[in-house]
Amino acid sequence: MKRFSILAAVTVSALALVSGAAHAEKLTIGLASEPTSMDPHFHNLGPNNAMSVHIFDRLIAQDEKQRLSPGLAVSWEPIDDLTWEFKLREGVKFHDGSDFNADDVICTMERAPDVPNSPSGYGIYLKGKSFKKIDDYTVHAITEAPYPLMANDISTSPVISDSAGCGAATEDFNAGTAAVGTGPFKFSNYKPGESITLVRNDDYWGDAPTWSEVEFRPIKSGPSRVAALLAGDVDMIAGVPTTDITTLEGKDDIQLSQGVSNRVIYLHMDQFRENSPFVKGNDGSDIKNPLMDQRVRLAISKAINRDAIVDRVMEGVAIPAGQLLPEGFFGVSDKLQPEGYDPQAAKELLAEAGYPDGFQMTIHGPNDRYINDAKIAEAIGQMLTRIGIKTAVETMPRSVYFGRASRGGADGLPEFSFILVGWGAGSGEASSPLKSLIHTYDKDRGFGSSNRGRHSNAEIDALIEEALRTVDDEKRQDLLAQSTEMAIENVAIIPTHFQVNTWAAKKGLKYTPRTDEYTLAMGVVKE
Numbered sequence: 001m002k003r004f005s006i007l008a009a010v011t012v013s014a015l016a017l018v019s020g021a022a023h024a025e026k027l028t029i030g031l032a033s034e035p036t037s038m039d040p041h042f043h044n045l046g047p048n049n050a051m052s053v054h055i056f057d058r059l060i061a062q063d064e065k066q067r068l069s070p071g072l073a074v075s076w077e078p079i080d081d082l083t084w085e086f087k088l089r090e091g092v093k094f095h096d097g098s099d100f101n102a103d104d105v106i107c108t109m110e111r112a113p114d115v116p117n118s119p120s121g122y123g124i125y126l127k128g129k130s131f132k133k134i135d136d137y138t139v140h141a142i143t144e145a146p147y148p149l150m151a152n153d154i155s156t157s158p159v160i161s162d163s164a165g166c167g168a169a170t171e172d173f174n175a176g177t178a179a180v181g182t183g184p185f186k187f188s189n190y191k192p193g194e195s196i197t198l199v200r201n202d203d204y205w206g207d208a209p210t211w212s213e214v215e216f217r218p219i220k221s222g223p224s225r226v227a228a229l230l231a232g233d234v235d236m237i238a239g240v241p242t243t244d245i246t247t248l249e250g251k252d253d254i255q256l257s258q259g260v261s262n263r264v265i266y267l268h269m270d271q272f273r274e275n276s277p278f279v280k281g282n283d284g285s286d287i288k289n290p291l292m293d294q295r296v297r298l299a300i301s302k303a304i305n306r307d308a309i310v311d312r313v314m315e316g317v318a319i320p321a322g323q324l325l326p327e328g329f330f331g332v333s334d335k336l337q338p339e340g341y342d343p344q345a346a347k348e349l350l351a352e353a354g355y356p357d358g359f360q361m362t363i364h365g366p367n368d369r370y371i372n373d374a375k376i377a378e379a380i381g382q383m384l385t386r387i388g389i390k391t392a393v394e395t396m397p398r399s400v401y402f403g404r405a406s407r408g409g410a411d412g413l414p415e416f417s418f419i420l421v422g423w424g425a426g427s428g429e430a431s432s433p434l435k436s437l438i439h440t441y442d443k444d445r446g447f448g449s450s451n452r453g454r455h456s457n458a459e460i461d462a463l464i465e466e467a468l469r470t471v472d473d474e475k476r477q478d479l480l481a482q483s484t485e486m487a488i489e490n491v492a493i494i495p496t497h498f499q500v501n502t503w504a505a506k507k508g509l510k511y512t513p514r515t516d517e518y519t520l521a522m523g524v525v526k527e
Contacts, residue, residue: 025212027521030225032239033369034218036119036399038190039173040158040181041112044120044449045402046263046424049156050518051216054198055095056158056181059086059105060151064514064523066262066428068151072100072159072182076151079140084150088137092205094161095186102133107166108159109141113446115170119402120450124435125153125427127446145469148476152427184209184522193218198521214521220368220397229254229504236509238519239371240502242315248504258502259513262329263424264321264433265370267363267380267494269297270417272454277409278362278417282390290355291417291453297491298339299349303387304380305341310497313375317502321495323484324423324433331430331467331480336488338495346387358388364405365420367395371499377420380496391418405452414452422499423450424516430480434464438487455492 033047040052061071073086092100109131113123129147132140141150160166161180168178179187184206185198196216200209217234219225222241226248228234240248240256248254269291270276276289290296306320319326322338350358361384365377374395381391395401408415425432440456441448447461448454460483467479487493503511503519510527514520 025210026215027211027213027236027524028215028217028234029519029521029524030217030219030228030234030237031519032220032222032225032237032371033398034193034196034216036402037170037174038176038179038187038196039115039170040160041115041122042118042170042173043402044118044122044124044156044426045398046517049158049426049516050520051196052158052181053183053518053520054185054214054522055179055183055187056160057092057183058155058157058159059088060155062155062428062516064512066425066515068155071155072105073154076154078146078150081146082143084141084147085134086139086141086154088139089205090137092182093203094164094182095180095201096161096164098161098163100159100182101136102139103136103162104159104166105139106131106133107162108157111160111166112157117170117403119406120436122157123443123446124432124449125156125446127444129153146471147469148471148473149427149429149431149468152429152431156426185214188213209522210525211521226504229506232506236503236505236511236519236524238501238503240504242317242372242502245315245317245502253507254504255507255510256502256504257511257513258317258500260319260326260515261424261499261501261517262325262428262515263370263422263499263517264324264326265373265376265420265422265496265499266321266437267300267496268419268421268437268451268453268455269300269494270414270453271297271492272456273413276417277415278364280360282357282360284360287359289417290353290359293353294491295349295353296355297494299346299353299387300384300389301339301491301494302342302346302349303383303389304339304494304496305383306338306496307341309376309379313372313379314497314500317500318371319498319500321497323488323495324437325425325430326498329425329429331434331477331484333481333484335481335485343383343387350388355388358390360390360392361418362392362394362416363418363420364401364416365393365395366398366401369398369401370420370422371501373420376496380420406450414454416452419452421450421452426516428515430484431464431468434480434483434487435468438483438492439464453493455487455490457486457490457492460486460490460492 059073164180172178189197320338367374381393384391439447
């Protein structure tokens with residue numbers, strides 16, 4: 001298959017008219033990766049965020065291209081240099097019949113950044129902001145400096161109920177007792193590893209959903225998801241395996257939708273410990289952590305054949321990455337290209353850094369979160385071994401992986417030395433990955449929440465923070481691009497590729513691809 005063009009975000013087979021579909025009001029969706037919790041604030045992770053959209057509205061909504069529109073807030077505007085005013089939608093009811101008002105917003109914004117044991121939270125979007133109730137339907141968000149990205153940040157945060165959710169624990173959301181929102185669907189049942197069932201909220205303030213009931217079934221295995229669709233056990237699947245796209249394209253009773261996402265797949269490296277737990281000398285002895293040397297990190301980047309990953313591992317359905325977001329998103333740099341494959345230069349850099357014979361290392365990654373994630377880790381392990389970095393590969397379910405990668409080590413520090421992971425820009429622009437992945441880890445200020453390598457550079461930090469308070473769009477674009485350029489030059493992370501996502505549905509159902517990769521029942525319509 002030809003390499004996917006970044007300009008393509010289209011339905012790749014003709015859509016057919018519906019013809020007597022069974023279960024006319026029930027929709028069953030097979031998911032490649034299930035949420036790790038029903039608590040909408042527990043884990044800032046794509047599957048969790050997508051599920052929460054069904055149950056919990058945001059103040060500001062995002063469409064399939066992450067453009068902003070009114071949600072629980074009907075308007076928002078800065079009223080002075082440090083204050084944004086949100087006017088709330090009146091007449092909205094929570095699923096338990098209680099009225100939505102400013103109290104729910106205030107408690108949400110206080111809870112979301114600090115959920116206990118969160119592997120990656122909402123602090124990057126909410127910390128540094130204080131929220132004040134003016135009246136029942138007016139809220140002010142106050143910052144210490146001008147903050148032009150307020151609306152983008154607020155669009156990421158699910159609003160929960162003051163009475164049912166704000167004092168609840170994550171376990172209460174998983175049990176359903178606290179999972180009370182204002183969204184188009186209500187919580188019905190959650191069986192981890194088996195199914196999540198939602199029912200239509202007939203009193204929803206917005207457009208009524210088509211489906212009276214939606215069942216999400218996590219089906220980790222790609223071939224099993226495809227088999228379930230072909231057998232009619234599910235109506236639609238997310239994460240169509242790249243190896244099955246051509247086959248499904250040829251079936252008249254199946255239609256595919258495909259689009260570029262904002263997700264970059266990348267490598268994070270331990271840059272804060274002199275003795276890194278999964279890095280050893282060739283004889284197995286402890287050595288000073290070579291990943292702290294920029295030359296070693298650059299050698300690793302040059303050893304990765306991104307074209308081979310895209311063409312062979314991803315079957316051409318991906319885009320080589322040289323920065324944090326693909327072309328077309330706000331804050332990207334027009335100066336960056338994917339690092340060229342050059343194993344000889346990589347070996348020379350290793351020798352220059354004092355490792356002419358390489359060293360031993362383990363790459364850790366998930367095996368059920370990103371498209372072909374375990375295969376990508378294996379390919380990278382082979383590529384690094386060829387330049388003398390003897391790389392073992394260990395992958396595991398994302399329900400185990402993210403907690404260990406974030407805080408599984410001694411004293412709650414990241415456990416691993418070298419990891420495969422992905423990041424989707426929830427805010428739809430470059431400050432999201434810059435704040436979370438590149439900025440120095442600072443829990444109190446909400447920076448670096450997913451900076452599992454603990455990269456730290458004061459100059460880059462200063463540029464990111466300047467961008468966040470720069471009101472002029474053109475200047476902010478330039479500052480975000482400059483921050484990205486410096487991060488890539490310093491090899492803060494190693495981007496490999498941008499994901500392209502494919503959904504498949506039975507004849508008569510249409511799904512609109514989303515840049516945030518979310519699989520939403522509201523996006524499935526009958527043709």
